[in-house]
Amino acid sequence: MMRTILFPILLFILFAGCQSRQAMKSRAPVGQAVPLSFCAPKTVVLDTEPGPDGSLTPLFWGLTDHFSYPVSTGSKKAQKFFDQGLMLAYGFNHAEAARSFREAARLDPECAMAYWGLAYVLGPNYNAGMDPNTLPHALEAIEAARARMHNCTAKEQLLINTIAKRYPKSKDEDPQPYYQAYADALKAAHRQYPDDLDLAAMTAEALMDMHPWDLWEKDGAAKAWTPEIIDLIEGTLAKDPRHPQAIHLYVHATEASGNPERAIPYAKTLERLVPGSGHLVHMPSHTYINTGQYHEGTLANERAVKIDSLYVETCHEGGIYPLAYYPHNWHFLAACAALEGRGNRALEASRYMADYVVDQKLMYEPEMATLQHYYTIPWNIMVKFAMWDEILAEKKPDDGLPYLKAIWEYARGMAYCGKGNLDAASQSLKVLKTLETDTTIAKMTIWEINKATDIVRIARYVLEGEMAYRQGKLPESIRLLKQAVDYEDQLNYNEPPDWFFSVRHPLGHVLLEAGQYREAENVFRKDLEEYKENGWALMGLYQSLAKQHGRSADANAVLKRYKNAWQWADIKLGSSVVMN
Structure with missing residues (x-):
């Protein structure tokens, strides 16, 4: 009972510092976001005008209580902000991490590693490529770090020289050779400092960033580059089974494998290891959904949305984190709840996610059309739980959003089948078949992992198969549903799956x-x-x-x-x- 009472109080402390930040001037984006991979568009780091006391960001609760990466600085507070920046980066909140590193540099302008941290978070990560428009800022941060290297230890100098290998001098250059050089340099640094587990985790991350969401074959067999990554992370966890970034990466590195169960004990540890990071609190569910622990996945995401809801609503931040990571928690919550048979909870979570996406108004933009997929999840939940009346009460989407219209027609067709109105279902199927070849849908992807057209195609075969079943044409229904299964099996791995369920x-x-x-x-x-x-x-x-x-x-x-x-x-x- 004490935990129940204490948790909201601690969350209030976590975000209390954001209130003072509301008086700051608005932040201007360094670069515009463009969809790239999994659950996030390209990296966007927002600039910040200082508050009345000159500070750029507060210290948050629950991030660095048991974590520190000591760097050369004479300011204890600068060290705290450096630690916070690194943990925020581990939790994939790179915009907020950048603000922490900038605050560390403000408190100690001669702290070279604060500029290193800024250069680190301006780059690509496992979920997002680098926005080319941030390149000049990354190069500036590297030069600032190098100008202060005389204040550094030998290892810090090595890290600064290593991050310098990560970026081309011009955004017109292919960055991949630089990313490879950066990963190779980190491997060499790791060999020189094998007991620096944060360095080991950075090395594993750099290797994973070379192959984002491409570590395993569909049958669970490892890709050629995967064993090196797994060995590196497992070696790190053998030395410290509570290292937050090593666990984070291990969950990602094993979730699509043939043996995701190996991450279970680490996922359990991560649940409460960094209680102020919504993304790290959410991450165990990537293991749980792949190991049949759906209730644990539901609980993990319920904790995560409490943390991130307060962060988003209180701090009013922009960038990828509130745009993609926050609704991702609700998406995952809906998936886990559906798989454990909790239709009401799944629908509630999916509706919250859909409403949030609509509020952002970005799914109407062609470059952010991926967000439309989030909006369709409630309809899929209703189909799964045979909520036919609820489906038929849903408002028709705008004609300018054909993907939404396709999934809406699919859901209505399934509802009409369930209510015995096959003539109406036939009309929905007719519209759905037309939308299957829609050119706007053909250009749309789900975070560049799966094509929206493939999702619509599966919906068409499922609806057609359901109609055949309701007509008593069982062989035809089986044929159509087998075709839908074949298309479903061809989808690339995403979590939650893009076909729901x-x-x-x-x-x-x-x-x-x-x-x-x-x-x-x-x-x-x-x-x-x-x-x-x-x-x-x-x-x-x-x-x-x-x-x-x-x-x-x-x-x-x-x-x-x-x-x-x-x-x-x-x-x-x-x-x-x-x-x-």
């Missing part, structure tokens, strides 16, 4: 209805490889086994697993889909 659930259900119990069993077992211990597939597997002669013991064992997986659910299943 598994087509194998309706496919398995139709196979059960068709009496093809052995094939249904195979479908559900395959689904449990993709979404481990999800109750939807477990119920389907139970049904398929119960219908097969001599498999009752197997069926009862699966039923126990289902009851455990579904203990938090707000619905009961009679198949792998909601029978409504």
